[in-house]
Amino acid sequence: MGYCSMKLLIYPIALSLLGGIFCSSTLTATTIDEPTPNETNLQVVQMNPTPEPEEVELRIVYPASGEMKTSWPIRFEARLDGYVVGTASQFERASQIQDDPNGQSIHVIIDDRDYFEAYEELFDSLDNHDLYFDEKIDFTPPFKLEPGKHIVRMFPTRSYGESLKGHGCFDAQVFYYKTKDTSLEVDLKKPFLTYNEPQGTYPAKKPILLDFYIRNCIMSNDGYKVKLTIDGEVKRILTSWKPYYIYGLSKGAHTIQLELLDRKNQLVPGSFNTVSKTIQVQ
Numbered sequence: 001m002g003y004c005s006m007k008l009l010i011y012p013i014a015l016s017l018l019g020g021i022f023c024s025s026t027l028t029a030t031t032i033d034e035p036t037p038n039e040t041n042l043q044v045v046q047m048n049p050t051p052e053p054e055e056v057e058l059r060i061v062y063p064a065s066g067e068m069k070t071s072w073p074i075r076f077e078a079r080l081d082g083y084v085v086g087t088a089s090q091f092e093r094a095s096q097i098q099d100d101p102n103g104q105s106i107h108v109i110i111d112d113r114d115y116f117e118a119y120e121e122l123f124d125s126l127d128n129h130d131l132y133f134d135e136k137i138d139f140t141p142p143f144k145l146e147p148g149k150h151i152v153r154m155f156p157t158r159s160y161g162e163s164l165k166g167h168g169c170f171d172a173q174v175f176y177y178k179t180k181d182t183s184l185e186v187d188l189k190k191p192f193l194t195y196n197e198p199q200g201t202y203p204a205k206k207p208i209l210l211d212f213y214i215r216n217c218i219m220s221n222d223g224y225k226v227k228l229t230i231d232g233e234v235k236r237i238l239t240s241w242k243p244y245y246i247y248g249l250s251k252g253a254h255t256i257q258l259e260l261l262d263r264k265n266q267l268v269p270g271s272f273n274t275v276s277k278t279i280q281v282q
Contacts, residue, residue, distance in 0.1 A: 041248035044210065044228065044236045049243060050091050050162055056082040057168035058106070058156055063175035070178055073140040078106065078118075078154055078171070080135045086119045089158040097209050097245070098202055099160045106137050107163065107196060109153045111184065112272065114199055116142055118154075148181035149174065153194055153213075161197040161209050162243050170194075170213060186271050191217035191224060193260040193268075195275035198246070204281050207245035212258055214241055222263065229257040237261075249281045 062077040063069055087103045088094065105117040118139045153172045156164045163169070172188050186192065194213035202208050210228070217224040219241045226238040230246070231254055238244070260273040267273065 042230065042234055043247040044238075045207075045245045045247065046238075046240060047093075047243045047245055049165065050089070050093055050158055052164050052166050052169075053082050055168070056080075056156060056164055056166050058083075058154060058171050059168075060152065060154060060171045060173045063152075063173065065173055066175065068176045068178075068180070072144065072177075074145070074175075074177065076108070076118075076137075076139050076141070076152065078137040080106065080137055080156065083156050083164065085135070085137070085156065087159075089160060091158070093158070093162065094160050097160050097206055101159075103159045105157055105159075106154050107157050108139070108141075109194060110141060110145070111150055112275065113143070114277070115196070145177050147178035149176055149184045151175075151184065151186055151188070155194075155196075155213060157196070162211050163196050163213055165213070165241065170215065172215075184271060189216065190270065191215065191260060191262075191268050192270050192272045193226065193258060193275065194272065195258050195277060198256060198279045199277055201280040201282060202249075204249070204251050207247050208249060208279075208281075210244040210246050210256070212241075214260065217260075217268075224263065224268075225261045225265065227259040227261055229255075229259070231255055232257075237265075251281050254279055254281060 057080070059079050060076070061079055062075060083104070085104045085106060088101075089099075089104055100117075102117070102119070105119055107115040108118050109115045118137050151172060151174050153170070155170045158164075174186075174188070192215055194215070196213060197209045197211040212226060214224065214226070219225060219239055221239050223239075228236040228238055230249075255276055255278050257274070257276040259275075260268045260270075262268050
């Protein structure tokens with residue numbers, strides 16, 4: 001996982017919960033996306049998702065939908081059931097790609113900024129079978145927001161950055177800071193894309209995780225797709241909502257761009273549906 005320069009650490013009570021079955025409400029079985037020939041050694045390989053607990057649910061509590069905040073800092077709160085943050089992900093993938101020693105976390109994205117990580121603040125309850133957790137994730141953003149409309153997106157991730165994609169694992173909320181300006185044109189009821197990984201700095205000797213979130217659409221060969229562009233040249237059309245490994249990036253800076261395409265291979269309108277990030281390989 002890329003180490004973001006904006007990382008919020010709220011240290012947890014040490015607990016661990018390992019997953020049960022893989023779940024997703026919008027996954028479609030497709031063939032692996034084969035890399036196309038190019039003059040480099042770069043390859044993009046589809047991977048199987050890490051198994052997930054059966055019932056993970058993340059919900060944003062504050063700010064409330066459409067709430068106007070007038071003072072800084074703004075307090076955010078989310079409730080997380082069925083998943084523990086701040087602990088290592090005990091899967092083979094943790095040794096294959098870059099792994100965060102701070103453990104599993106919530107990735108928080110405000111508008112189109114880079115994500116930052118939030119960790120549990122308070123452990124609330126555990127049932128008699130030691131299977132159900134209710135955690136409060138409480139934090140303030142590590143940067144100042146401009147007045148106007150804002151959108152916060154959150155989802156739980158493994159320690160190596162892979163997002164959980166089950167039905168209740170993603171939440172987004174619209175809120176305002178000081179003014180009702182609506183220059184940010186995003187409809188959370190329509191299809192939209194959320195870029196997750198890669199982000200930050202990576203070692204050259206390991207594959208790099210490519211991971212993203214889609215909402216309100218289904219990916220398939222004849223459905224919605226995600227176009228991947230690397231350094232403006234190498235392109236793939238991804239037809240499965242799964243994690244991918246990128247092999248062969250040379251040392252230095254690289255630009256990763258994702259675009260959400262519709263069934264006619266046209267770009268889906270929306271502020272979040274074209275996203276570019278620059279990463280470093282060293």
